[in-house]
Amino acid sequence: MARVKAGEAANPAPPTVQRIRVRFAKRGRLRFLSHRDVARSVERAVRRAGVPVAHSHGFSPHPRLSWVGAAPTGTASEAEYFEVGLTSPVEPSALVSALDAALPDGIDILDAVVAEAPSLADRIDASRWVVELPGVSVADLSAAVEALLALDTLVVDRVMPSGRRQIDVRAAVASASATAPDSRASHTSAGGDCAILTAVVRQTTPAVRPDDVLGALDVVAGLRPPVPAKATRTAQGLLDDRGELADPLGPPRVTTQV
Known part of the structure; x- marks a missing residue:
């Protein structure tokens, strides 16, 4: 050899x-x-x-x-x-x-x-998540989101292979809102309540996941969906000062607020 x-x-x-x-x-x-x-x-x-x-x-x-x-x-x-x-x-x-x-x-x-x-x-420091919450009204979700955003910090526990970790969910959530579902979309709660949570979440270590955000809403407002939520990540990118995410495949850009 x-x-x-x-x-x-x-x-x-x-x-x-x-x-x-x-x-x-x-x-x-x-x-x-x-x-x-x-x-x-x-x-x-x-x-x-x-x-x-x-x-x-x-x-x-x-x-x-x-x-x-x-x-x-x-x-x-x-x-x-x-x-x-x-x-x-x-x-x-x-x-x-x-x-x-x-x-x-x-x-x-x-x-x-x-x-x-x-x-x-x-080129990536945040994600936008859209979470379908069948069985949850828009009013209840809106109240829970307002309660979370009113705080400066909110720590939840997560069980990890290395042990229990504390995660500051509020510090990671850049923005969040509650809306009704698009009438053209089909949801598991056909004919019933279904609220949509849209949240922009900064990258942290460990990463804050959609279920961590839902756990935080439970802590601040007792919000517990009766059936499992369905989360979809719709975007990743650099978060600018307008709360928008730059496309990682696009040209680099820096946005300043006027």
């Missing part, structure tokens, strides 16, 4: 010549997939589609896929992102078509662009 020279990688792989950022959705029953399950599905799709993906060096090379801000298991999303390194240039539209055809229904590729600075992680 040839020895590896100093400064050289073992089993060197072809260099990465292009990086593409991809937006995808996690829908329907596939919202119950874990992040690792989604990652495996994408890795298989990359192989099946014949994408010239770059690999790490060494004796156990891995495809150069990087992920950011994965949605919690059980939540749907219209705004999940990953970046893929390639050994030869590919048109983003061709990558979208190839990957979407190789993935199962429910993991849907929506858009792709050639990566530019800053990094994908530096």
Whole structure:
């Protein structure tokens, strides 16, 4: 076996010549997939589609896929992102078509662009969540949201593998509102109450999830949905001073309030 020279990688792989950022959705029953399950599905799709993906060096090379801000298991999303390194240039539209055809229904590729600075992680610091609450009236949800926003801090407990952690939900919630559902949409509470919570939540460590926000509403107002809520992430991006989220695949922008 040839020895590896100093400064050289073992089993060197072809260099990465292009990086593409991809937006995808996690829908329907596939919202119950874990992040690792989604990652495996994408890795298989990359192989099946014949994408010239770059690999790490060494004796156990891995495809150069990087992920950011994965949605919690059980939540749907219209705004999940990953970046893929390639050994030869590919048109983003061709990558979208190839990957979407190789993935199962429910993991849907929506858009792709050639990566530019800053990094994908530096383009995301908040998420917008839309949570359907069947059996909850808009008036009750509005009162609970007002009570939460009136506070400076509200800490809830979360049981994690490492033990119980305290999370300041109020510090993470940039904005929240309660509305009635769109009359064109179908909800599990057909003919009954169904309030919609829309919340913009800043990234924190650990991340504040939709169920943490619902737990906070329970603390401040005793709001407990009679059936499980359905949460969908509709956007991720940099939160500007108007409360809007910049598209991570778009050009960098800085907005100042007039």
